[in-house]
Amino acid sequence: MSPTLLSLAFAVALAASLLVKFWLSSRQVRHVASHRGQVPAAFAGNVTLAAHQKAADYTIARSRFGLLALAFNAAVLLGWTLLGGLSALNGWVLDASLALPESWQAMGYQLGLVAVFMLIGALLDLPWELWSTFRIEQAFGFNRTTLGLFFADMLKGLALGVLLGLPILALILWLMGAAGPRWWLWAWGAWMGFNLLVMVIYPSVIAPLFNKFEPLADAALKERVEKLMARCGFAAKGLFVMDGSRRSAHGNAYFSGFGPAKRVVFFDTLLAKLNGAEVEAVLAHELGHFKHRHITKRIVLMFAMSLAGFALLGWLMQQPAFYLGLGVVPNLGAPNDALALMLFLLAGPVFGFFVTPLASHFSRRDEFQADAYARAQASGHDLSSALLKLHEDNAGTLTPDPVYARFYYSHPPAAERLAALAS
């Protein structure tokens, strides 16, 4: 592999992904704008023209914002790689690490490099997050968070990143340096263990840092939900209501945790909008994902992809062309593990983008299966009316561009879902 060839492949992949993204988004904007004037016939009785137009405006505003963010992020990526940003940062952190005691230098330099890189990334993201939350979400009446809460969330996220992220990063970097040519197998094991740990502690330790969880108090709803779960042969350790309304008006329901520690969590915003039968149908849909083992399949797929990723990284990091081709001069007197890891995380998604339609396709297939399960165990009619309410509430467009939806949508467009439920 020659550096020039890799630079070229990277530049071509980046340009191609940008072209595809711009093309898809402009299709979406045009399609939604041209159908803005009229509610589609299938929804005429259920959706008002005002709601339809709000959804169109929201979709267009987010798409346009997405295009700006896309161009900005591509420029940042080029800056880090081919334009030499990461290489310059690397030289600077390497120099600074010489101030550390000698036995700490190698690890201190590597952790420092990743930490400074992440910090710069977070700062570059911040204005976009602020604009998205306090301009766009605000303008459409969805934002409920305050600047104080926004920054408190950010600081908590940062503290979690340091507390959880830094140790696993140090462990992986140590394995890369000390575990021999098969380090990637060990590192993969460590990474999987870490992921499982996070999944286990998420409901009881991490989620409560950001939200309040209270046992579901509505006795009638509780009985309804418990009957459904018994009917489906499903055990969970408690039904909870989460104060999602602290941050956003968007509603949701989900399961979290593992095995017998599984919890059912309803957003308070969901319970405020749906009646008991509709909540039951939404929950039955989620149970459908479990019954069809979609969650397990996703976890197994994630494990397999990580293994392939670590193996690929193990090979790439031994090729000088991997660094030079992505604009970085590898170190001679210090380990290159952190550099390789970062380049891999920067360049990987550029190539990975092209499998998006495949992932979307399988995700939509899972959603149809979960809908069918909900129709069998609860009621297709109630699920339809719940979906309509949630759709309207999230200002999801009823008229997406078909090509855009095929490419990106993890859930089938509302028209297809309702048609399948009614068939």
Ligand SMILES: [Zn+2]
């Ligand atoms: Zn689903």
